[in-house]
Amino acid sequence: MSARVLVGVKRVIDYAVKIRVKPDRTGVVTDGVKHSMNPFCEIAVEEAVKLKEKKLVKEVVAVSCGPQQVQETIRTALAMGADRGIHVEVSGKDYETLGPLQVSKILAALAKKEQADLIILGKQAIDDDCNQTGQMTAALLDWPQRSPEDGTFASEVNIEADKLKVVREIDGGLETIKINLPAVVTADLRLNTPRYATLPNIMKAKKKKIANVKPADLGVDVSSRLEVLKVDEPPQRQAGVKVETVHDLVGKLKEAGRI
Amino acid sequence: MFVWRVAGLPAFPPLQSFSEEESMMRDAVKKFAQERIAPFVSKMDEDSVMDADVISALFEQGLMGIEIGAEYGGTGSSFFSSILVIEELAKVDPSVSVLCDIQNTLINTLLTNLGTEEQKQHYLPRLASDTVGSFCLSESESGSDAFSLKTKAEKHKDYYIINGSKMWISNAEHAGVFLVMANAEPAAGYRGITCFIVDRHTDGLHIGRKENKLGLRASSTCPLTFDNMKVHEKNILGKVGHGYKYAIGMLNGGRIGIAAQMLGLAQGCFDHTVPYTRQRVQFGKRIFDFQGMQHQIAHVATQLEAARLLTYNAARLKEAGRSFIKEACMAKYFSAEVATLTTSKCIEWMGGVGFTKDYPIEKYYRDCKIGAIYEGTTNIQLSTMAKMIDQEYDG
Numbered sequence: 001m002s003a004r005v006l007v008g009v010k011r012v013i014d015y016a017v018k019i020r021v022k023p024d025r026t027g028v029v030t031d032g033v034k035h036s037m038n039p040f041c042e043i044a045v046e047e048a049v050k051l052k053e054k055k056l057v058k059e060v061v062a063v064s065c066g067p068q069q070v071q072e073t074i075r076t077a078l079a080m081g082a083d084r085g086i087h088v089e090v091s092g093k094d095y096e097t098l099g100p101l102q103v104s105k106i107l108a109a110l111a112k113k114e115q116a117d118l119i120i121l122g123k124q125a126i127d128d129d130c131n132q133t134g135q136m137t138a139a140l141l142d143w144p145q146r147s148p149e150d151g152t153f154a155s156e157v158n159i160e161a162d163k164l165k166v167v168r169e170i171d172g173g174l175e176t177i178k179i180n181l182p183a184v185v186t187a188d189l190r191l192n193t194p195r196y197a198t199l200p201n202i203m204k205a206k207k208k209k210i211a212n213v214k215p216a217d218l219g220v221d222v223s224s225r226l227e228v229l230k231v232d233e234p235p236q237r238q239a240g241v242k243v244e245t246v247h248d249l250v251g252k253l254k255e256a257g258r259i
Numbered sequence: 260m261f262v263w264r265v266a267g268l269p270a271f272p273p274l275q276s277f278s279e280e281e282s283m284m285r286d287a288v289k290k291f292a293q294e295r296i297a298p299f300v301s302k303m304d305e306d307s308v309m310d311a312d313v314i315s316a317l318f319e320q321g322l323m324g325i326e327i328g329a330e331y332g333g334t335g336s337s338f339f340s341s342i343l344v345i346e347e348l349a350k351v352d353p354s355v356s357v358l359c360d361i362q363n364t365l366i367n368t369l370l371t372n373l374g375t376e377e378q379k380q381h382y383l384p385r386l387a388s389d390t391v392g393s394f395c396l397s398e399s400e401s402g403s404d405a406f407s408l409k410t411k412a413e414k415h416k417d418y419y420i421i422n423g424s425k426m427w428i429s430n431a432e433h434a435g436v437f438l439v440m441a442n443a444e445p446a447a448g449y450r451g452i453t454c455f456i457v458d459r460h461t462d463g464l465h466i467g468r469k470e471n472k473l474g475l476r477a478s479s480t481c482p483l484t485f486d487n488m489k490v491h492e493k494n495i496l497g498k499v500g501h502g503y504k505y506a507i508g509m510l511n512g513g514r515i516g517i518a519a520q521m522l523g524l525a526q527g528c529f530d531h532t533v534p535y536t537r538q539r540v541q542f543g544k545r546i547f548d549f550q551g552m553q554h555q556i557a558h559v560a561t562q563l564e565a566a567r568l569l570t571y572n573a574a575r576l577k578e579a580g581r582s583f584i585k586e587a588c589m590a591k592y593f594s595a596e597v598a599t600l601t602t603s604k605c606i607e608w609m610g611g612v613g614f615t616k617d618y619p620i621e622k623y624y625r626d627c628k629i630g631a632i633y634e635g636t637t638n639i640q641l642s643t644m645a646k647m648i649d650q651e652y653d654g
Contacts, residue, residue, distance in 0.1 A: 197287045199321035199334040206280060
């Protein structure tokens with residue numbers, strides 16, 4: 001199989017970090033905060049590497065959009081088994097306002113340029129939880145799009161005779177879907193368990209190439225159509241009140257105007 | 260003013276600066292240790308047995324051949340990377356860390372530096388992929404006085420007959436290859452000590468019952484006996500009679516590994532304890548908020564930082580090919596002391612729960628004590644440092 005897979009990887013604040021809103025309410029604190037690859041993107045990379053190990057695809061290309069630091073994220077993908085990387089340079093204000101619409105335009109342009117047969121993306125990013133990039137990318141390319149998960153248990157993704165075969169668990173048993181390539185696939189949590197980057201693979205990743213590209217080179221305008229007005233913390237959880245009897249409970253609910 | 264920059268860092272970066280590859284390795288090992296080793300730690304300690312799956316996982320991750328070249332199937336990385344790996348593993352389990360430390364800093368180093376091409380081709384790939392190694396120097400009558408060892412190797416044509424015994428041999432339960440120090444020319448005193456590479460299934464090699472220890476219980480520590488054990492002369496590592504030199508040379512680097520282990524142990528213990536002090540409330544406030552506690556915690560944190568800097572600096576000095584023996588002694592001695600201080604204090608800060616086996620703290624306390632004893636006791640480290648200080652003032 002001579003297929004080439006493009007995998008999008010996003011650098012996000014690490015899932016274990018306690019998020020804090022900036023004092024000026026324009027966003028969350030990112031300076032000095034631990035960042036890692038979006039967990040859904042890790043699953044996407046793992047699926048792509050598995051397809052390569054099954055010899056169903058020839059090359060896995062990891063792509064990330066952002067400033068210099070996203071190269072670390074691309075390197076992690078290389079250490080997991082991707083063959084080469086593409087760093088789309090977006091920084092400063094453009095990076096702050098970068099969202100699914102612009103990223104999907106970039107991915108669509110790259111897919112054409114690199115002649116990709118398959119794009120695998122994480123279902124959503126854990127920072128903005130948009131769950132839009134996969135769908136928008138497919139729409140821009142006019143390719144079919146599928147999430148092997150779609151909220152249920154996915155078993156497998158395979159390529160058979162130029163079609164993508166997806167098997168997933170549904171209430172009644174197993175459902176097998178075939179979609180035409182090229183296609184976009186979005187990965188959800190239960191698709192696979194991402195491998196650790198072994199130390200020898202981290203060393204090998206150093207030799208793999210990361211190409212630099214600007215959105216303008218791809219003919220993409222990254223200006224945003226959205227403006228963030230304000231970011232707030234969720235309301236603090238109020239302490240509850242304990243009551244002794246049902247009578248008390250009804251009384252308190254009436255007091256609070258709930259009944 | 261002209262400021263040199265190398266890879267985005269000023270030319271004299273702080274000690275806690277890592278190359279991208281070192282950071283990636285450290286993060287990968289941290290994650291791996293939390294997910295694949297942490298769940299087994301308590302049981303391994305209780306049963307005094309290292310889980311076979313944990314050992315295989317170490318090999319799979321490339322952690323057992325960190326400095327072995329890629330041409331021999333190793334990871335092809337540096338000494339400092341080994342130090343970071345040993346530190347990260349020790350935060351989760353010092354027993355697993357010492358297995359990895361001995362393999363990388365003692366066994367692999369000796370074979371890489373002294374092995375003939377044939378020996379390297381035969382052993383290095385195995386050490387990188389599935390074979391644990393053990394280093395056999397100490398005997399019941401020779402610990403610190405290592406070179407008074409009594410195990411003898413008698414030459415016959417092209418082989419040697421080895422008789423004697425060893426004690427306190429780490430990794431022995433799982434090792435596939437043993438580096439045995441035996442005296443081939445007793446009349447020459449320590450200048451007869453020779454290093455032999457012995458495979459596990461050699462006739463005459465007996466591995467005794469493992470010790471029932473206070474700490475580092477998952478790491479097997481066994482006595483060995485050699486009963487007319489026949490070893491071919493092509494299994495001699497380096498030159499006959501040069502074994503003592505090799506042992507000293509290699510233990511200088513090994514000492515930095517132990518410093519890293521003790522450092523990781525102390526940090527791991529500290530990291531389990533501080534969150535508790537921030538959560539536990541007495542007299543209406545967090546116990547962390549009492550000034551007495553704050554002063555103690557800050558003091559221990561300072562000692563940890565100092566131990567870290569001593570260890571990292573000794574490692575960087577070694578990598579730079581500069582003199583590092585005194586600094587390595589200092590790092591090992593100090594880290595062992597800091598581990599003892601930290602673990603003892605952590606139990607106190609945790610109060611009653613610190614004293615129970617339901618919490619991991621008491622294990623770190625038991626594990627730390629060996630740091631002041633093995634790979635050169637604290638007294639030996641201090642004497643070595645003093646000798647070097649004396650020489651410094653020779654002028």
